[in-house]
Each structure stands twice: as C-alpha cells, then as structure tokens.
Amino acid sequence: MDIHISNLTLTLFLPVVLLLFTWHYVSSRLHPGLPPGPTGLPVVGYLPFLGLKPYKTFTKLVKQYGPIYSVKMGSRIVVVLNGCTVIREAFVKKGRQFAGRPHWMLSKLNGGRGIANHQPTTHWREIRKFSSNILRTFGDRHSKMEAKVTQEVSYFMQDLHKTDSKPVDLRHNVQRMVSNVICSICFGERFEYDDQQFQKLIHYVEIFFQNIDSKSATNFLPFLWYLPMKANTAVEETYTFIMRFVEERIESHQATYNADEPRDFIDLFITANEEGQHPKKNGSIEEDVHKTSYNIDDLKYIVIDLFFGGTETVIAAIMWSLVYMLVFPDVQKKVQDELDKVVGREKNVTMSDRKELPYTQAVIKEILRMCNVIPMVIPHETVEDIDLCGYNLPKGTTIFGNLYSVHMDEDEWSEPHTFRPERFLDPNDNSTVTSEAFMPYSAGRRNCLGEHLAKMEIFLFFTSILQKFTIESAGTNPSLDGRHGITHMPHQFNLTATPR
Template identity: 30%
Template sequence: MLLVVVLAFIVIGLFLLVDLRKPIHFPPGPQWLPIVGNIFVIHKLRSVYGFFHLIWHHFYEKYGPVMGIRIGRTFFVIMSGRDAIRDAYNTDAMNGRPNGFFYRIRTFNKRLGVVFNDGDFWDTQRRFSLKILRQMGMGRANMNEHIEQECTEMVNFFKRKSANGQLIEMQHAFDIPVLNILWTLVAGYRFEYDDERLQNLLKMIHECFRVVDMTGGILNLFPLIRHFFPIRSGYKPLLNAHKPLWSFLQEVVNETKTKHSSERPKSFINSYLEEISNSTHSSFSDEQLLSICLDFFQAGTETTSNTLSFGLMYMIHNRDVCDKVHAELDAVIGKKRFPILQDRNHLPYVEAVLSEILRFSNVAPLGIAHRTTDDTTFREFIIPKDTVVLISLYSLNMDKDYWRDPNVFKPERFLNENGEYISHSEQFLPFGLGKRRCMGEHLAKASLFLYFATFMHAFQMIVPSDIPLPNIQPNDGITLQPKSFVLQLKPRF
C-alpha cells in the first residue's frame, strides 16, 4: 500500500514538473504553474489594470513584442508593436481561429460561421459571402444611397425624441440605424427604431460582449465549470443571449423560405438558400446560414455602433474639435442638405476626426483571436500548433514612439501640413490586415462617415449643467463599449 502511495506521489510530482516546462524556443513570458498556467498572474494584473488589453500591454513592455503565456493548458502568444503585428498577419499558419467550447456556443456547439472558422470550410464560405454581399450592393453606390436614406430617418427620429429638451440615452443610440444597413443587405428589409424585440436582442448582444474576453475566459479552458458556476462562468448569460437570437434568425430564414422565389426580396439570405439547393460543397447548410447571419449581426453592429457613441462622447469632451467639425460641414455642405459619401474627399477634418475616434477608442483592442494551424517558426521562436495568437491593435494605437502623445485626442495627427487627410496605413490597422481582415470594412467606413457627419451636421449636443460630463473610461469585454451617457440635442438648422 505504502509503495502505491509513494509511486502515486512520484508520478504526480513528475507530471507537475513536466507541466512547468515551456516548449522549446517558446516566446518569453512569466513562469507558469502546472495545470492552471498563468491564470493567477492574469487575475492579479486584472485587478491592477482593470482591462485585459492593458494586461497584454504590460506584458509587451516587460517581455517584448512577441511574448507567451499559458492559460489552463492552452498556449497564448501576444503580438504587439508594428513589425511583429504585420509579420503575424502575413504568416499563413497564424490565420486559423481558436476552436474551443466558448467559440462554439454561439453556433449550436458546432464549428460554423466565418468568424470562428478556418481552413477550406472558412475559405469557401468567406469568398461566397463576400461575393454575395457585393452583389447585394456592399461597397457600391446603391448601398451608399441606402445609408443616406437611413441617415435621414435617424435625424427625424432624434428630432422627435429630443423635442421639448428631453434627454436621450446615447450609449446604444446607433444600434438600429447601423443594423438597418446590414439587414437591408442580409435580409432585404429594415427595422423601425422603436422595435422593442430588436432593441432587446441588441441589448443582449451588448451584454454578452461584456461577460467574456478574447481569450474565451475560464469557460473555454474548463468547460465543465459551467455546471458549477453557470452565471459567473458566463455560460448562462451567453446562452440566454443567443437563444432569442437563434429564434429570431430562424424566423427570418423561414419567412424567406415560405415565399415563392419571385416574391422574395433580393438578399444575402435568399442567395444563400439558392446556393444550399445548388451547391455540391458540403459546407452550405441551414445552420451555417444562421451562423453567418449571427456573425454579421454581432461583428457588424457592436463595433460600428460603439465607435459612433464613443465619437459623440469625445466631441463633448473636446469642444474645439466639435466646433471645427461643424465649421467644416457648414463650409462644404451648407445648411440646406446632409452630407453624402461623395463629400468625403472634401471633408478631410471630419475624416481625420473619425480616424482619431477609431484610434483613441480602441473599440476592438485585440481584433479577433487567431490560432496557429501548425508548429510555426516566427523570428527566433517556435510557436506550437493550436496556440492562440492575440494581436494587440491597442499597442499600435497607443505607440508613444509613433504618435508621441497617444493619450491625447488630436485629429490633426491624421492631417498633413496642407490639411490633407493621411491614413497612417503602416501603423493604423483598425480593421486588421491580410486574409482575415474585416469583411465589413467598406460597409463600416461608409456607415461611420455618413452617420457621424450627418449627426454632427444636424445637431448641437448639450450636456445640462446639472449632469456631469460622460465618463470616457470604457466598459471591458470582447470589444470596448462606452459607458451610459445622456445628451440634449438641438437641431442646427
């Protein structure tokens, strides 16, 4: 008996010792513990820094642009700084996506959709989706006209809501306007701004972006934990947020199906359903269609809407910038109409302000997690297969050497000495780069420009004297979100 106990101790001791060892040529980082990895270090740093992306930034400063940790049994490499990030984006074997429990909850516990997929399945689905979205008008003149019409709806809506000096909650104010553009492409129709069911769905999306972070959290590492801590692990909130979303999307798809093909609206869903009937590629299915719609719904709305709300917040805090935006709009557009997309080239200051909003807000501080699909040699390191690669876009936006004063909101950094817009495309990558670059970049840029320019042109923003200025510290999560804030709006003409 004693011998068995001694042997058991030796085996466990050896396992723990081996588990302490790092893979050969693994990037530098803190020493990890057996089984749990660096969980405790991260937990401690979270209480110091408050935000996950700030923990990764602290690691960048301490260990350099390519550093490694282990969370549970999963290896993570964090890429920071321009050179490492550009090289990582251009390394094919780093273009996979993690495939854990957390990443599959959204898509019926299967590996579906485009965002958390890779390989041939992802390639076929991404190409097809982009082709159809372009056919539906993404990046074309008719989509821009849709956005312009939606901008008029938005202005009328805010005018009605702000009558009699009422305060308006701005944290999610752009959700439905932003979604309407996407939904016109995806399903062929738009929503009314007071659609309560949609408002609730969007609220739940915002909530589930808050309960987790890009590592997938504890739920991804120890999925069984959901049985003991269903709420704290994030499992129940995620499920509760997704169930109504699945039902809603299923209804939309069913509605399209029941219509005769000649009556169906021209839409992504319609073209996808036709492809399911005609294609021989096994990746096309009803569940995959629902998952892609969910991807678009989540990736497209939260990011764009949060950026716009952050933008208004910064305008309140930087009145001089707000005045310059109004002055440029008045000079170029006049007070008889709202901006259209063709005005963009004549509004360099507005363009610069929008870029500065994207830089300063860091709405997607880590983009979306990547995964190595093979053992990968990267500089002097070897990164094992299935390592999660986090790309710190935050480190680009907050690079002191490049921007000099990154913590100052200063649109002028995106203008040259002649007042012309400069993109800083070497350093400024809010939509990522390479094969996994954002699929909605055109749509996002057109929406951001038109909604922001139209809103600014239409309204003067007032914070009543008895209300403090909005707190610009964001809420943490997969994306950063502005805190709740209210405004009074006064039409400018």
C-alpha cells in the same frame, strides 16, 4: 486529536500542492522554442494578474519581455503579439499559417460554423469571399445600401429632434439604428423601433455581449462551462433565441424565394446554394461546371456572425464619436465648419462627399485609434509549425493580437495618448493620410468582414449629426476610459443636442 487532524490534513494537502506545482512547471515548458514570458500560478496561470483590461496589462509587459512573449493562461499557453511590426509579420506576411482558430467557448455554441470561428478550410475561404463580396456590393456608394443607411440615420435624427435639446442617453437609439441596417442587409426589411420582437432581439444581443466577457476564463479553464453559473446560462439562452430568430427568417425566405428577384443576403446565399446543388447543363450532357461548397445549413451561422460583428462594434464606434466630440468641442466646431463649407446644412451628406472632407476623415480615424473598439482580436491559432521573430511556434499555438499596443505605440505615434486628428493629415496639401499602424479592423485573412460597411455607417452618422446639431455634455464630460469587455464601450452618458 487536533494534532492528528492537522497531520492528516498536511499529509493530504502537501502532495496535492506539489503535484500542482509540478504540473505547472512541466506544462509551462512543453515547447522550448516558445518566447519567454511572466510566471503565473498553478492551474490558473497568469489569469489572476490580467486585471479588467488585459490588453493594457499585455502592453505593459512589452517593456519587460519585448513585443512577443508567452503567457500561461489556465490550461493553455498563449503567445501574445504586440506592436505593428510583429502583428503584421504574423497576420499579413504569414497570414496563412496564423489563420486558425482555437477551440474556445463559442465553438461549443456554433460547432465552429459560420465565418468568425470556422477553421481556414477551402470551404471557409469560399463562404468568406462570397459574404465579403455581398457586403461590398451593399456597401458600394452606387448601391441601395447607402440609401438604407441614410434612411436609418434620418429616423435617428427625427428622434433626436424630439428630445427638444433636453439631456438624453442615445445608446438605445444608436442600437436600433445600427441593428436595422444589418436587418436590411440580411433580412431585406427594417423593423419599427417599437416592434417587440426587434426590441427583444436587441436586448438579447446586448445581454450576450455583457456575459460573453465574464466567461472568458472558460476558454482557459474548460471545466467552468459545466458549472451552473449565471453567465453560462445567459450566453446559451441568448444565443438560442437569436438562432431561432434567424432560422425563422431563413425559413420564410425559402418559402417566398424568387431567383429572379433576390432581396437580400439570405436570398443571394440561397441562389448560390441552388446553383451548387443543380449543375448547369451542356446540351444533353449534365456537367458539374458550377460546383460550390455553399451549404444552406451554414447560412444561419453566417447571418449570426454578421449580426454580432456588425452591430456591437459599430455601436461602440458611434458612441465613442459622440464622446470625443463632447470632450473636444473645438474639434467638433472644425468638423462643422468643414461640413458647412463643402456640403452645407440643407443637403444630406453622401459618401461621394467623403473625399472633400479630409479633416472630418482624420477626426474619425483618430477616434478609432484612440477608442480601440476591439482592443484585442479574436484569438488566432497556428495551423502548422512556424518561425516568428526567432521563435518556433508549434502547430496549435493560441495567438493573441493586441491592437491596443499598436495604436498606443510611441514608436509609431507621437504622443499616442493625446487626441490629435492632425496626425492623419498631410501638412503639405491637407489630404488624409494613413499608417500601417492604424488597424482598427485588424489585418490579414481574419480582418473585419464588414469593414467597408462599417466605415459607411460611421461616416454617415457622424457627419449627419454634426451637420444638423451641436452636441454638449449634460453635466460633466463623459470618461475617455470605457467599460471592459470584448468590445470597448463608453460608460453611460447623457448629452444635449441643439439644432444648428
């Protein structure tokens, strides 16, 4: 009987195994023009070998396969780009051909709407350009936006004074500060830090980011989406809550909208939509001379993109700035000395002071290079057949851009794993310099939409806290090796802040 069962099991099992290996072999060789890469396993491909921080694994593979290679990940073949030269060739020089987005997990939630996940259509280009112009207007130093950021920093500083130099974890304080800046831009209002709806919003955004990473395999093994997994439920529930939060504020804006007094991003988008829906008149003849493709239904998805893109990444950058100043107190002292000399301790730091603070700018750049807030860009997709570095990538190829490999490239940076702000200073006149291999906000058509605003927030926070406080580790120094996830965030740590 046992022999019979074993034979039956073997008879059923072997064909399945052979079928899986045949499928894996055939699917891995569908496009002979793709670059070679590591061999994975049937069905799951190379997913089991990526580890908790795939960007580091991808960087190690460069030594064996070069800066561009293919990796089988579940049901997808992914082409991974590493290093400054290859990534700029694809995303900048051939940006149009690489501007697509693969159909991935978030597309199931937003239908590919908004900006981050939208395909590069004419409609996408219009709403992205419009949104970028608004953020630049808000982020300009002559606008009210600097005042809003400075105001939120001042509330943060008040809370920091209340700690009375006792150990504190500032993560939630930073969350509230950054989230309120985005709320000011999008909704025209800031929230009190103890507001329950505001606290719930921040909590749901945090839960969303915690679970979105654990679902990354869903992008390559789509059947996982339909399984009753905790992460699936968490992502759907948090996205639904955030969507409703945004919808309620859009509805309120529509009810109180005044075209002559736009209050925020939502009002400006409503204005653009109204102008597109109601063409201007020329005498008695109505002519469609101001036709746009702005759609009020797109607004909620764009606002959510702004909130996701403008909170977690900036929070991570600010938290890393604290970490590096704790680990490198000598650098902290040099920044403070420069601030004392240029600004003093009484006057608030402004964006107009930035050009006179080259060492401070260099420190911020080196922190962003080292911490790699976004180690890998949101996946791209080729929109047509395209040649890259001697390989033929067919239309619809999923592309990974490994920014970590750019910032840790020994050909671009001397001792890349060493924290050295001076690398961003010109030795001749001590002015700030940059490099094409510095791309914390990515590059090309899909670069960070809120780069201008993010730079303002990071600069004003960093300079304001070091102008007024000296920070020290409460116990051992925090680790420079952060948590894995879409956003590279430091592990939890405490510090003490002593007024200067």
